[in-house]
Amino acid sequence: MTKAITMKDVAERAGVSPMTVSRAFKEDASVNAETRRNILKAADELGYVFDSTASNLRSQKTGFVAVTIPSLNNSNFADTVTAISDDLAEHGLQPLLGYTNYCVEREEALIEQFLRRKPEAIVVTGGQHTHRGRQLLEKARIPVIEMWDQPQAPVAYSVGFSNARAMHDLTDRLVRLGHHELGFIGGGPQSDTRAQDRRNGFIRAVSGHGLDASRLIDTTSTNFSIKEAHRAFQELRSRFPEVKTVICASDLYAFGVLSACQRAGIKVPNDLSIAGFGAFEIAPFTCPTLTTVDAKPSEIGQKTADLIAALLAGEAAQEVPINHETRYELLIRESTSGCV
Amino acid sequence: MTKAITMKDVAERAGVSPMTVSRAFKEDASVNAETRRNILKAADELGYVFDSTASNLRSQKTGFVAVTIPSLNNSNFADTVTAISDDLAEHGLQPLLGYTNYCVEREEALIEQFLRRKPEAIVVTGGQHTHRGRQLLEKARIPVIEMWDQPQAPVAYSVGFSNARAMHDLTDRLVRLGHHELGFIGGGPQSDTRAQDRRNGFIRAVSGHGLDASRLIDTTSTNFSIKEAHRAFQELRSRFPEVKTVICASDLYAFGVLSACQRAGIKVPNDLSIAGFGAFEIAPFTCPTLTTVDAKPSEIGQKTADLIAALLAGEAAQEVPINHETRYELLIRESTSGCV
DNA sequence: AGGCTCGATGTTATCGATAACATAACATGA
DNA sequence: TCATGTTATGTTATCGATAACATCGAGCCT
Incomplete structure (x- = not known):
């Protein structure tokens, strides 16, 4: 292995000091335009590649933002990450992405692993962590953001909405539209915490109207899958045949229920109404x-990235709100009857 | 900002030299079991966090593997990345993920950005790059892997299949099943190169049977979307009303066409057959x-990660094949008539 | 007993960029 | 005219871990 080409080599070739080369590679540094041109030309001729690892160490800045999400395979999280990524790029920041598989232990491991890389901020999904995971976040001396949730006891900053409230609102709306025999699929004790929150919101709304809120079907896998929905729907039909409206913790479940109905000749919404959560791309096309x-x-994602940018720009801490509530929107469509 | 806690601090507290602390943090280094325990305890008490940036610089190893994909929002790529990520983790490697939005210029920028971080290998999707992008890959002194394709002129290693051949096979199969008036949606000049390859495979197969291979509808956005499919399907019906079988460059398009048919009262597969590409999760449930x-x-993803692991383990280069062809499977289902 | 291997630890120099400080040249205004 | 900026550049020390080499004692073989 031949020796690596460094700034020193470039400096020699361009007839300047390494420091000037360093400056030439920073957009905003004061370097004579022609000098910079010469340096970049020399660098190019030598095939020099800037070495972040050295820069990171010396400047104590990596430009990384650690981001953990439950799964890459969920279009909601993918959308969020895409937005974060795009937005951070404008500030020269690079997301360091990892997924937890909906498992707090895996989250803990990821957090630990990521913190070693000295990110400048860390974003996690939701407010549930292992004890040690939470400690790691608290002791990290960087901005910590919990997104996709409104934790009761946030570590630091949060960007998201109350999953319970959102599902409460949806359920409430449907009850007012005349839905009285409701069942819920998803959010069992083993499942994603956001799904659990949604289920709690459902229960609260249904009981709030004095209706039966006990028609709940657990899902056993943490990940949302259509197959799981089929199984759950079968269970629902055998245990609670009176159910006229199925609300699901995810659109993927709702799609699974819908497809099961189509197979079974159950008319939606005439025989059964179905609602999901998440506004997946397919939802308006089923x-x-x-x-x-x-x-x-x-x-x-955007608000999260903006928050990070503001915090790193050293915005006076008291001017940056701790909690950022994001909007959500009920989309009442054909799969639920009574949509006037 | 108080001073950071370093290995030196830990070393002092544990009564050993910094070098021994360094060893204690490496799984395989030779350190007395009790000494290591003491060191880790001291580190824990001080709240020490290992600093990769320093380690990266000194050891000239980052543990990063750069990976670029066209989009995060595509479940196929998400699956691949998930597999890569899981597999690399076992070797202590961390993917550095970025997406190109199906744009080679963005790919070039990403490659350049990533190379500065000194990854130990780089994975890109497909064999199409800008001139400079390709040069960067060639001059990077790390393993380069192009996946999801079988480039004619690979930069170095490749893991994937021929999109053209796969689509050729599907089309050929359908023709043999009696489909003779075929149209294709996707893969226009502006679109994803894999979609273009698939279209070429379609054309080759159809002309190979002496049939009309000119019923092609371009899609204008690079990203696959259901909406785009609706537009394209409308165009197809008005320009080529005789088409009895629509093959799409992606399942998402196929789903869009299917939903449009359902709206329009077109019976699938009786009036029209539909095929997609990608085996998305919804495909067996529509x-x-x-x-x-x-x-x-x-x-x-798995083969890519295995390849990287082998290359980094210093496996004799001549023992590692350059090209890794992956399998694909035709799934003939209900949406195409004649599936006997 | 002498020589040798091996496990456990210490010492020193270094990875490559850049923060912090210093300097030189030249312009600007009172 | 000189003080005061301003711009462009150089010098030195440093970020924190670890590669490479050295040391030392214990066990083992002949």
């Missing part, structure tokens, strides 16, 4: 179109 | 189920 809640994942 | 091609994204 037949019937799917009632759901749009949690505006991109907005969450 | 009604009718969707004919498609499973490109086994996880397998691509």
